[in-house]
Every structure is written in C-alpha cells, then in structure tokens.
Amino acid sequence: MAPDRPFxxxxxxxxxxxxxxxxxxxxxxxxxxxxxDRTSVNTxxxxxxxxxxxxxxxxxKPEDETTGETGSGVWVIYSIDDAGEARIEQxxxxxxxxxxxxxxxxxxxxxxxxxxxxxxATALDTP
Numbered sequence: 001m002a003p004d005r006p007f008x009x010x011x012x013x014x015x016x017x018x019x020x021x022x023x024x025x026x027x028x029x030x031x032x033x034x035x036x037d038r039t040s041v042n043t044x045x046x047x048x049x050x051x052x053x054x055x056x057x058x059x060x061k062p063e064d065e066t067t068g069e070t071g072s073g074v075w076v077i078y079s080i081d082d083a084g085e086a087r088i089e090q091x092x093x094x095x096x097x098x099x100x101x102x103x104x105x106x107x108x109x110x111x112x113x114x115x116x117x118x119x120x121a122t123a124l125d126t127p
Contacts, residue, residue, distance in 0.1 A: 072116060072117050073114055073115055073116035073117050073119075074091050074092065074093060074114075074115055074117075075091070075092040075093070075094060075095050075097070075098035075112060075113070075114055075115070076088050076089075076090065076091050076092070076098070076112070076113060076114075076115050076121075076124075077089050077090040077092075077098060077101060077102050077110065077111070077112050078110070078111060078113065078121070078124050079107065079109045079110045079111070080109045080111070080124075080125075080126055081109075084125055084126040085122075085125050086121055086122070086124035086125050086126075087121075088115075088121050088124075089110070095112075095114070098112045099112060
C-alpha cells in the first residue's frame, strides 16, 4: 500500500467522485426548483409537510413586572417570634446580598423575603 493511498483510493479519484456527486445534486435541486415554480405553494407544503412540521410560534403573553423586578423595595431577613409576629433583623438592597447573609442560617424561624416600599412589616406576620 502506497503512503498516498492509505485506503486504496487515489486522491484524484476521490475528488472526481465528489465533484460528480456535487453536479448530480445541483441537477436534482434545479429540477425540484423548476417543479416548485410550476406548482403552487400548497403543493410544496404537502410535499415537505410530511417531513418537516411548520414551526408554530405561540404568542407570548405579556407579563406584568413585579415590584421585586422593578427594585422598588428591599430584601429583609426577619424572624417570627412565638406569637407569630415578624421582627426585621437586617435589610439589604439586593436578593443576592440577603441570601449570602442568610446562607448559614439554621433557625427555622429566620427567613428572607422581598418587602416592597410602603408595605408594613406586619405583612410578614404569620396568621
């Protein structure tokens, strides 16, 4: 076996075969485009419809921005006492900072929550 023919194929033969295959593919595509030009779009859809499903785009429903997304409030770490009343311990400008401060928490009564401006801390009380 010669070093330029590791699989027993001459490189020129390989290139010629690829070139001929490219010509045949171009001919097939040309014939298909002529057929499509002569027919209506519905025929094209029925021809390719069994292989390719049309992509249906669902209309996106508008979502209202929440107070937490607009940033008009603070993140608080609070705890609930035995009477069910909330007592705010720390206040943070971002959720990330509040969660980092709360990550080593082991107390079940200590929690993190977003508190919008204008909402009293009594909203955090448990009923």
